[in-house]
Amino acid sequence: MKIDLTDTTAGKVNKALVQGRRAIGTPAVGMVLTLVIVTDEENAYDALKAAGDASHEHPSRTLVVIKRVSRSPRDRTVSRLDAEVRVGADAGSGETVILRLYGEVADHADSVVLPLLLPDAPVVVWWPVNAPLDPAKDPLGALAQRRVTDTYSSEQPVRELSARADAYTPGDTDLSWTRITPWRSMLAAALDQVVCEVKAVEVEGEEFNPSCELLAMWLADRLDVPVKRSLSAGPGLTAVRLDTSEGAIALDRADGSLATLSIDGQPDRAVALKRRDTAELIAEELRRLDPDDTYASALRFGVERLNASAAPAPAAAEPAAVPAAAAAQAVPAAQGSEPPAKGEPAVEAAAAEAPAPEAAAKEPLKKRAKAT
Amino acid sequence: MPAVYDLANRGLLPPGFSLVGFARREWAHEDFAAEVHDAVKDHARTPFREEVWQQLIQGMRFVQGTFDDDDAFERLRSTIEELDKAQGTGGNFAFYLSVPPRSFPVVIQQLKKHGLADQSGGSWRRAVIEKPFGHDLKSAEELNKVVHEVFEPDQVFRIDHYLGKETVQNILALRFANTMYEPIWNRSFVDHVQITMAEDIGIGGRAGYYDGIGSARDVIQNHLLQLMALTAMEEPASFDADALAAEKEKVLGAVRLPKDLGRSTVRGQYAAGWQGGEKVIGYLEEDGIDTKSKTDTYAAVKLGIDNRRWAGVPFYLRTGKRLGRRVTEIAVVFQRAPHSPFDHTATEELGQNAIVIRVQPDEGITVRFGSKVPGTSMEIRDVSMDFAYGESFTESSPEAYERLILDVLLGDSNLFPRTEEVELSWKILDPIEDHWDKHGRPAQYKSGTWGPAEADEMLARDGRSWRRP
Known part of the structure; x- marks a missing residue:
């Protein structure tokens, strides 16, 4: 069921939601969160489609905030809110409100969104494109527990990663980080199988793909070994190669769907590592709503340190041995769900010098548990 | 009509x-x-x-x-x-x-x-x-x-048209016709109670009536204290008017004001801003309002009830104009489980259990509790169970005034506050108004938000926070 409201207010939208819910015969609200999508007209369709698919796993109220561009001074003085309310079969499982903001009201989108949030339920804001540089300080971002951005969609992803690291507030997250979850769990599992010390790492992938940097930073942060980021034609991430005391471990994905895991002395294994669509990423992101400490730690490692630490590779390899073993032990610990060392101070330390092995061991690879 | x-x-x-x-x-x-x-x-x-x-x-x-x-x-x-x-x-x-x-x-x-x-x-x-x-x-x-x-x-x-609302009458049904709520409806299980009545509109054309009266006199004295009395009262001996009034008077008589009124009450005035996508002016800019007016358009108070059932359980009452949205509800928030066998990560997103009685709009009851998120790891998150009047009873419920006018014709005074209740309510509010009159000015809050920051600080001092209604 669809209700169109032109030149309306949030109060009327709320009434329309109740009315729509009654009309389809299910007035009870079973939604677990409010997902606010802030986007432009161009990306609204894809984002909404992804959110609709994700809502099958997380019944939610989806608010799509579309800021319309006013092209003339006259347009800019007129302020108008149009809303399209969808409930029932038209809205996946949950409710969808598409809000189009014209003129001055576009700068006060939070006043429209606030009255439409579900009572008590967590709020997630997702910017598919054009995310603000400091999401937590954005008026809409301030309403949310969790702020999802996507550096993949930005003009200069690598530079944006540094900006994200500077502005990081617990609750921030990046879909480029979500994209590498299967890689991270596969690599952690591979290190589980071999007792070894990692000496150096190489992450290979296409240019302008921040997922490669994030994966490299995660490895560098957790293993404390030099990580080299090298370029390939893609698609996406193509390979990760670990140079260990027991020989090479490589995870190679040339075609963007099927990867090969090769460990020295063991037969090659085929691993399905399909590049996932946005709906799956959002669904995964919505599964946990607490701050992602592992992401914070990896992000704060710093893009600029990646290439710097790669240069003196042989020298740095020696002291790296102990943390590498510790990180390998950390994987089973993660499954046992040990309380996380609330990593903030430890992370600062990591940025300054090498992390203490204990700290690395205690901090579970959180995302590992949720890898499907 | x-x-x-x-x-x-x-x-x-x-x-x-x-x-x-x-x-x-x-x-x-x-x-x-x-x-x-x-x-x-x-x-x-x-x-x-x-x-x-x-x-x-x-x-x-x-x-x-x-x-x-x-x-x-x-x-x-x-x-x-x-x-x-x-x-x-x-x-x-x-x-x-x-x-x-x-x-x-x-x-x-x-x-x-x-x-x-x-x-x-x-x-x-x-x-x-x-x-x-x-x-x-x-x-x-x-x-x-x-x-x-x-x-x-x-x-x-x-x-008091609130008392004619189905959900308000249903508070009594919920509490006294069922077995599962009453055993936990006391200080052993309840952490605190929040009663909210929020309006999204301003004073409109009622400047003459409103200025000098303010939200506390306009709403807390009658609606909110009545809702609080119904939520907190003991079971009446019967459902007739005298027995009900007797129990409500007992509760209102047992209300204790906090010692430091400055720290446990907050008042505010809406300032210019955006509400629900519309630009609105502040209270002091409204037609017919003195620019130095001290009238409150937002009021929040913390009250205690000195009896065996409620001693130590704060009741937070708040009302205001130009808040986020129009809503009236009573939230009974329960204590956390005394011991959690789950680790910190599993329960990081788990809040306190609550029963929320939605008085208007979208009348109904929500129960919030924790539930495991499906998946391989143990992760507990708040979910809500919803009862909506529109669904369970398809007959459209009578409008509040309808019910009340009929009761007047029948001479049934169950749902009407008596003289004594009105006077008791003033006894509760008068010291607060008096304190406000002598100290300070109302805090300004941006239209379209959930009230002044002082109100959040007031709850934060008790280690609590206002729900987002």
Whole structure:
């Protein structure tokens, strides 16, 4: 069921939601969160489609905030809110409100969104494109527990990663980080199988793909070994190669769907590592709503340190041995769900010098548990 | 008026029911009927039926006059007597006094002088009064004295339309007709209670009425304290008016004000901003408001109830205009489980259990509790279970005024606050108003938000936070 409201207010939208819910015969609200999508007209369709698919796993109220561009001074003085309310079969499982903001009201989108949030339920804001540089300080971002951005969609992803690291507030997250979850769990599992010390790492992938940097930073942060980021034609991430005391471990994905895991002395294994669509990423992101400490730690490692630490590779390899073993032990610990060392101070330390092995061991690879 | 029509449409009005309007306007009976007709057509909940309207219009009269005009009241009397004969109303009248507070004594005296309030031969005279019931204890007592001189106390009906709402009556059903809530409805399990009544509108054209009164007198004194009394009272011996009133009075009498009123009350005024996508002006910029006005448009107070059931459980009451959205609800927030076998990560997103009674809009009840998120890891998150009136009872529930007007005609005073309750409520509010009057100014809050930061700080000092309604 669809209700169109032109030149309306949030109060009327709320009434329309109740009315729509009654009309389809299910007035009870079973939604677990409010997902606010802030986007432009161009990306609204894809984002909404992804959110609709994700809502099958997380019944939610989806608010799509579309800021319309006013092209003339006259347009800019007129302020108008149009809303399209969808409930029932038209809205996946949950409710969808598409809000189009014209003129001055576009700068006060939070006043429209606030009255439409579900009572008590967590709020997630997702910017598919054009995310603000400091999401937590954005008026809409301030309403949310969790702020999802996507550096993949930005003009200069690598530079944006540094900006994200500077502005990081617990609750921030990046879909480029979500994209590498299967890689991270596969690599952690591979290190589980071999007792070894990692000496150096190489992450290979296409240019302008921040997922490669994030994966490299995660490895560098957790293993404390030099990580080299090298370029390939893609698609996406193509390979990760670990140079260990027991020989090479490589995870190679040339075609963007099927990867090969090769460990020295063991037969090659085929691993399905399909590049996932946005709906799956959002669904995964919505599964946990607490701050992602592992992401914070990896992000704060710093893009600029990646290439710097790669240069003196042989020298740095020696002291790296102990943390590498510790990180390998950390994987089973993660499954046992040990309380996380609330990593903030430890992370600062990591940025300054090498992390203490204990700290690395205690901090579970959180995302590992949720890898499907 | 629409409520009267709806009652007629349901066949709940007695056959000879008549309606007499009294106002200064120069109207003929027909003009009055036309005005009622429009109101009914626009606002009645039930479909418009011509035959029902014809039944109503037969008993519809209008008397023109001012409150100090003796002739007009004589005309009113003769109109009523004529109706008695023509319509067979049986000599029973209810006066719905929708008059400004200052005209009250005059009107009451006029009714007495012209013998309109004299009961005789088994017929009744009832008075229906709308809020405000005074503006402090003293004025409320005076008002009660004036009314009771003329009308018997049990024939005076103070309309608080909140009490006519289905969900409010359902508080009693929820608590006293079920077994599963009452055992946990006490200080051993309840952490605190939040009662919220938020409006998204400003004062509109009511500057003259509102300035100097403020939200605490306008809302907390009557609606919120009544909701609190219903939430906190003990089980009445029976469901009749006397037993209910006795329990409500006991609770209101046990209310204890916090020692430091400055730290446990907050008042505010809305400032200019954006509300729901509209640009709105601040309270001090409204037409007819003094730019130095200290009137509160937001009020939050923390109250305690000194009895065995509630000692130590704070009741947070808040109301305001130009808040996020229009909503009234009672949230009973429970304590955390005393011991959690789950680790910190698993319960990081788990809040406190709560039962939320949604009074308006979208009437219903929500129960919030933790549940495991499906998946391979143990992760517990809040979920809600919802009961919506619209779903479980497909009959559209009667509108509050409908119910209350019917109760007046039946003489059933269950849902009307009594003199004593009104006076007790003022006893609670007067010290707070007094404190506000002497100290400081209202905090400014941006329109469209959930009130001033001071209110959040007030709860933060207790280690709690306001729910987002």
